[in-house]
Amino acid sequence: MKLESSEFDLVIEAGRTERHYWMDLWRYRELFYFLAWRDILVRYKQTVIGIAWALIRPVLAMLVLTVVFGKLARLPSGDFPYPILVFCGLLPWQFFSSSLSESSNSLIANSNLISKVYFPRLVVPASAVITSLVDFLIASGFLAVLMMWYQLVPDWRTVTLPLFITITFVAAIGPGMWLAALNVKYRDFRYVVPFLVQFGLYFSPVGFSSSVVPDSWRLIYYLNPMAGVIDGFRWAILGPPAAIFLPGFCISMVMIVLLAVTGVWYFRSTERAFADVI
Amino acid sequence: MSTEVVILAENLGKRYFLTHRRGGRSQYTALRDVIADGVRNFFSAWLFSKDRSRWTDKEEFWALREVFLEVKKGEVIGIIGRNGAGKSTLLKILSRITEPTTGCVGLKGRVASLLEVGTGFHPELTGRENIFLNGAILGMTQAEIRKKFDEIVAFAEIEKFLDTPVKHYSSGMYMRLAFAVAAHLEPEILVIDEVLAVGDAAFQKKCLGKMGDVAKEGRTVLFVSHNMAAVTQLCRNAIHLQNGRVVDSGPAANVVNRYLASGQSDAATVDLRDFPTRTGSGTVRFEWGEMRGSEGEARRDFSIGEDVIVAFRFQAGAGFHERQVRLAIQLRTSDGISLCNMADMDSDFAIKDFCGAETISVRLPDVRLYPDTYYLSLWVGSITNIDVYDWVRDCLSFEIVGGGQLTTRTLPRSAGLLFWTPTWTRLPAASSPSTARSFQVPTL
Ligand SMILES: Nc1ncnc2c1ncn2[C@@H]1O[C@H](COP(=O)(O)OP(=O)(O)OP(=O)(O)O)[C@@H](O)[C@H]1O
Ligand SMILES: [Mg+2]
Numbered sequence A: 001m002k003l004e005s006s007e008f009d010l011v012i013e014a015g016r017t018e019r020h021y022w023m024d025l026w027r028y029r030e031l032f033y034f035l036a037w038r039d040i041l042v043r044y045k046q047t048v049i050g051i052a053w054a055l056i057r058p059v060l061a062m063l064v065l066t067v068v069f070g071k072l073a074r075l076p077s078g079d080f081p082y083p084i085l086v087f088c089g090l091l092p093w094q095f096f097s098s099s100l101s102e103s104s105n106s107l108i109a110n111s112n113l114i115s116k117v118y119f120p121r122l123v124v125p126a127s128a129v130i131t132s133l134v135d136f137l138i139a140s141g142f143l144a145v146l147m148m149w150y151q152l153v154p155d156w157r158t159v160t161l162p163l164f165i166t167i168t169f170v171a172a173i174g175p176g177m178w179l180a181a182l183n184v185k186y187r188d189f190r191y192v193v194p195f196l197v198q199f200g201l202y203f204s205p206v207g208f209s210s211s212v213v214p215d216s217w218r219l220i221y222y223l224n225p226m227a228g229v230i231d232g233f234r235w236a237i238l239g240p241p242a243a244i245f246l247p248g249f250c251i252s253m254v255m256i257v258l259l260a261v262t263g264v265w266y267f268r269s270t271e272r273a274f275a276d277v278i
Numbered sequence B: 001m002s003t004e005v006v007i008l009a010e011n012l013g014k015r016y017f018l019t020h021r022r023g024g025r026s027q028y029t030a031l032r033d034v035i036a037d038g039v040r041n042f043f044s045a046w047l048f049s050k051d052r053s054r055w056t057d058k059e060e061f062w063a064l065r066e067v068f069l070e071v072k073k074g075e076v077i078g079i080i081g082r083n084g085a086g087k088s089t090l091l092k093i094l095s096r097i098t099e100p101t102t103g104c105v106g107l108k109g110r111v112a113s114l115l116e117v118g119t120g121f122h123p124e125l126t127g128r129e130n131i132f133l134n135g136a137i138l139g140m141t142q143a144e145i146r147k148k149f150d151e152i153v154a155f156a157e158i159e160k161f162l163d164t165p166v167k168h169y170s171s172g173m174y175m176r177l178a179f180a181v182a183a184h185l186e187p188e189i190l191v192i193d194e195v196l197a198v199g200d201a202a203f204q205k206k207c208l209g210k211m212g213d214v215a216k217e218g219r220t221v222l223f224v225s226h227n228m229a230a231v232t233q234l235c236r237n238a239i240h241l242q243n244g245r246v247v248d249s250g251p252a253a254n255v256v257n258r259y260l261a262s263g264q265s266d267a268a269t270v271d272l273r274d275f276p277t278r279t280g281s282g283t284v285r286f287e288w289g290e291m292r293g294s295e296g297e298a299r300r301d302f303s304i305g306e307d308v309i310v311a312f313r314f315q316a317g318a319g320f321h322e323r324q325v326r327l328a329i330q331l332r333t334s335d336g337i338s339l340c341n342m343a344d345m346d347s348d349f350a351i352k353d354f355c356g357a358e359t360i361s362v363r364l365p366d367v368r369l370y371p372d373t374y375y376l377s378l379w380v381g382s383i384t385n386i387d388v389y390d391w392v393r394d395c396l397s398f399e400i401v402g403g404g405q406l407t408t409r410t411l412p413r414s415a416g417l418l419f420w421t422p423t424w425t426r427l428p429a430a431s432s433p434s435t436a437r438s439f440q441v442p443t444l
Helices: A021-027 A030-047 A050-074 A082-109 A111-116 A124-149 A155-184 A187-203 A213-219 A227-237 A245-277 B033-046 B085-093 B126-139 B142-156 B171-183 B201-217 B228-234 B252-261
Strands: A010-013 B004-019 B060-073 B077-078 B101-107 B111-114 B189-193 B219-222 B235-241 B245-251 B269-271 B284-292 B301-303 B307-315 B326-333 B338-343 B356-368 B372-381 B386-400
Touching: A030 A050, A030 A124, A030 B126, A050 A082, A050 A124, A082 A111, A082 A124, A082 A155, A082 A187, A082 A213, A082 A227, A124 A155, A124 B301, A124 B338, A155 A187, A155 A227, A155 A245, A187 B033, A213 A245, A227 A245, B033 B189, B060 B085, B060 B245, B077 B085, B077 B228, B077 B252, B085 B111, B085 B189, B085 B219, B085 B372, B101 B201, B111 B142, B126 B171, B142 B171, B171 B201, B171 B269, B201 B219, B201 B228, B201 B245, B228 B252, B228 B269, B228 B301, B235 B252, B235 B284, B307 B372, B307 B386
Parallel strands: B077 B219, B077 B235, B111 B189, B189 B219, B284 B386, B301 B386
Antiparallel strands: A010 B101, B004 B060, B004 B101, B235 B245, B269 B284, B284 B307, B307 B356, B326 B338, B326 B372, B372 B386
């Protein structure tokens, strides 16, 4: 006998690419919410100072970077108070870096789920990002306070912020998927992430404005996806003097899309074996 | 039961690679090892042209092989077999957790799998939160969970602790809650692995009852268990897996009986009420038997020189009034050689005031047998040895495994049966046979 695939709702076979993958992903959106909800709940329940922690980290980082780059190195800040300039960079950077760490660790952290239940595995690294988003929102509150203190009034550009947040999300999830999938197979990839995050902070225009980068290096500089994203944030929050360098911005966007597309591709081509090796 | 086929598996196979890592550092691959192996492979390929597998100690292993399966709608199928037979692997393929290496499966309807109780429970979250989380993980929608919420809580009997983090639950409560969520799934096909082996007897009974209800509702169920009574009770049909292959299938009671009779069963505890291979009048019957270690824990693997305990219970039927019964146990090797027949009176033990039921423990001290599987038969009869009440053959088995305190050398099975450690002495060089003086030439 040969199996008539038309008779069945689902046919499982080696190497079969699932036709319904994206539909399945949509069907499992509730699991996505619940996993995100669990992470948030656990995070802010376990550590009493969970919320405070979401503030303390960026604020301390802001102080250090302001002192180092603003006071000691005396880099130009455009027309803005240096702390504001730094914080506008820190906000997306921390969102990016913690999203990247969370999502690249997420499969290992949920290995019991992977080996015991079926669901589209993409749900896991994607939902892991949501906690970072909450941290991001909390830290944004601090930025609002800071801006009031310096009496800066945001203009219409603020409405473009969700767009940039989405871009940051995509920027994090691309390499996040790469690292998550690699982590399952090669456990030493977990050492790559802290390294990336630590150096990335100094390579990205967090503690300084991207305008200090020499012209001859500019295009190369924007190969770092976060360079474009941070520029975008500064432009959206601070307004005109913080301009977006358009060619650079486009390079960053291309990098983001490239990483995300290849990330999904790599993740999908390895995810079928996750349960066997995790 | 309809004739609609909802699960059809053809030639299913699953291959795993067992990596034997030299140095045995970790079970996981590290990139640096891969690179190192790659470099070595490259050079060995280049230098020796073939034999590339030399450096990567990969062993192929088929956890499942040539499995054909056809399940009709509403059928409840039991899957039995020894540890490592591939039962969980089969369920994992059916529930899409892992991919088959060969063959294909067609499924009709939503499949929910329960491979472990409480998957995804988070200790920091409360019972209420965990119900929602676990429900979502098992594939329920939020609306479904809300609808079933009260039922789940009632089934688990944890109303008072709903808002306590589950890390403060007793393990029994935890299990009850976890099973309660799973029991309220409503998929068309339910796949369950060995989850009833938890909780106390009362809860196990409740779970079995719930399972029975699920089956009656016309859901298709695949049910893996080491509890033969449960399989016979719940399932109409069963399949027996051995080393990844289906070796037997058919009506559950028959498959279970053949499985138990084949000595393949590896449960330390055996329900003897419906055990097939027995003779005797049946006026007194064995109820259960169990292999135990010296601490009284149920187990069936022993190392050489350990004490092996056989515990069993027997009960008289109505109308049995004898006050005395005689007991015996018999031990044989896996080749069928009878080793010994131990009667109670040999050890000065006798039951003289029997009144209906008795639980007995027999300690076999310092068992020095070669590594093998050994089988025990239980016998109960009249004090005169004339009437045999019940004689259950080869119902219990235990494994003597190599190693342990007495010996670390490998003992090949063919080399012996008894592991004796006699006293060896070296005599003075001048010693001659002690019988030398009276040495006689045998007269023919
Ligand atoms: N991810 C894996 N990698 C390598 N080998 C595996 C993997 N998963 C299972 N195996 C092997 O496959 C075999 C079958 O395992 P499986 O879990 O299906 O047994 P089982 O019949 O469920 O046993 P049990 O009764 O103990 O639950 C075992 O020998 C096991 O070691
Ligand atoms: Mg198993």
